[in-house]
Amino acid sequence: MKALKIGNLNIPLPIIQGGMGVCVSLSGLASAVANEGGIGVISAVGIGMKEPDYKKNFREANKTALRKEIRKARQKSNGIIGANIMLAISDFDDLLRVAVEEKIDIVFVGAGLPLKNPDYLKESSTKFVPKISSARAAKLIFRHWSEKYNRVPDAVVVEGPLAGGHIGFRKKDGLIPEISLSSIVKETVNEIDFFEQKYGIEIPVIAGGGIYTGKDMFEIMSAGARAVKMGTRFVTTNECDVSDEFKQNYINCSQEDITIIDSPVGLPGRVITNDFVKQIKQGKQKPINCSWKCLKTCDYKKSQFCIAEALFNAAQGDFANGFSFAGTKAYLAEKIISVKETINQIKQEYYQEQLQLEAIKI
Numbered sequence: 001m002k003a004l005k006i007g008n009l010n011i012p013l014p015i016i017q018g019g020m021g022v023c024v025s026l027s028g029l030a031s032a033v034a035n036e037g038g039i040g041v042i043s044a045v046g047i048g049m050k051e052p053d054y055k056k057n058f059r060e061a062n063k064t065a066l067r068k069e070i071r072k073a074r075q076k077s078n079g080i081i082g083a084n085i086m087l088a089i090s091d092f093d094d095l096l097r098v099a100v101e102e103k104i105d106i107v108f109v110g111a112g113l114p115l116k117n118p119d120y121l122k123e124s125s126t127k128f129v130p131k132i133s134s135a136r137a138a139k140l141i142f143r144h145w146s147e148k149y150n151r152v153p154d155a156v157v158v159e160g161p162l163a164g165g166h167i168g169f170r171k172k173d174g175l176i177p178e179i180s181l182s183s184i185v186k187e188t189v190n191e192i193d194f195f196e197q198k199y200g201i202e203i204p205v206i207a208g209g210g211i212y213t214g215k216d217m218f219e220i221m222s223a224g225a226r227a228v229k230m231g232t233r234f235v236t237t238n239e240c241d242v243s244d245e246f247k248q249n250y251i252n253c254s255q256e257d258i259t260i261i262d263s264p265v266g267l268p269g270r271v272i273t274n275d276f277v278k279q280i281k282q283g284k285q286k287p288i289n290c291s292w293k294c295l296k297t298c299d300y301k302k303s304q305f306c307i308a309e310a311l312f313n314a315a316q317g318d319f320a321n322g323f324s325f326a327g328t329k330a331y332l333a334e335k336i337i338s339v340k341e342t343i344n345q346i347k348q349e350y351y352q353e354q355l356q357l358e359a360i361k362i
């Protein structure tokens, strides 16, 4: 496994733990992954929902909680810590600013095309990494940044249709298109090559979505990815910041339980089914108390349910009023183990696949 380099950041283990909201990946999980040599990522979405004043002052609660979690992660680890900030949230700029003020090593930005490069980011050492679902989107962002700012993002995450959480693919005939992650990775590597040449820098392409085993990791790295981003695999770890009920929900689910809903974010979302999910699929309206317009894209007057509340409730173990996001491979989870054991298993699976392939070549 080759170490990953993003600008001047040296990451010994080319594994990035995907940021998971609401309140699933906080300082506990992020610091544990960073301590193993990967990148640990705090999800900023709805991060203030645990703060006592959240309902009165949402903006401040989110800022306070993000600051606290970054500081806690720094106390627990000297490794590389990132934050995931969705472009679709109303306080994107506030939270990006807090992350930069706290000198976060890297930010991952999904759920939209990040075309702005604010001055405070330009002047910082924080690395900026967009998450996209097609080579076309990567080209658009990189060309825009190159023309407007004469620089480009530091890396790019390519996320395929098998990922947990919101998916960057529109449904066709009611289904998520079956596009292979390796083909999007190869196309993106080709597009990014132009910018690597132009700026004389390395711009790693990182792959995510449905990567669960070391075998998955080996295969996608053979297709040109320099690292992987894994969310689902890290949920069932001791250090993951979510409730035990949420982790058990992964362990108890079967492949058939993993399904797609329409999220008020305006994208499909992959979840584990339960009565709540069945009801919204039947078109039932759930009570909405939109305490503030947390999402730019959510029309709370028309929404069937509040996604922020539903995800937060599930994170606290309340599945009567919520559901968990999960990737297509969540059903593979067998038990709750430490991050160290998880990473050791992934490494073993990776090297086993590599050895088998070498044996075939001989």
Ligand SMILES: Cc1cc2nc3c(=O)[nH]c(=O)nc-3n(C[C@H](O)[C@H](O)[C@H](O)COP(=O)(O)O)c2cc1C
Binding pocket: 017, 018, 019, 020, 021, 022, 024, 043, 045, 084, 085, 086, 109, 110, 111, 159, 162, 163, 164, 165, 166, 208, 209, 210, 211, 212, 229, 230, 231, 232, 233, 324, 325, 326, 327, 328, 329
């Ligand atoms: C429970 C859960 C919550 C997630 N929350 C977010 C989020 O808040 N923001 C985001 O950009 N991605 C989110 N994701 C996506 C992950 O960051 C990551 O890209 C994805 O999990 C990779 O696919 P995998 O789950 O198959 O490993 C979430 C994924 C899961 C499973």
Ligand code: SF4
Binding pocket: 264, 288, 289, 290, 291, 292, 293, 294, 295, 298, 299, 300, 303, 305, 306, 307, 308, 309
């Ligand atoms: S209804 Fe929509 S905008 Fe309002 S809090 Fe819920 S998710 Fe956010």
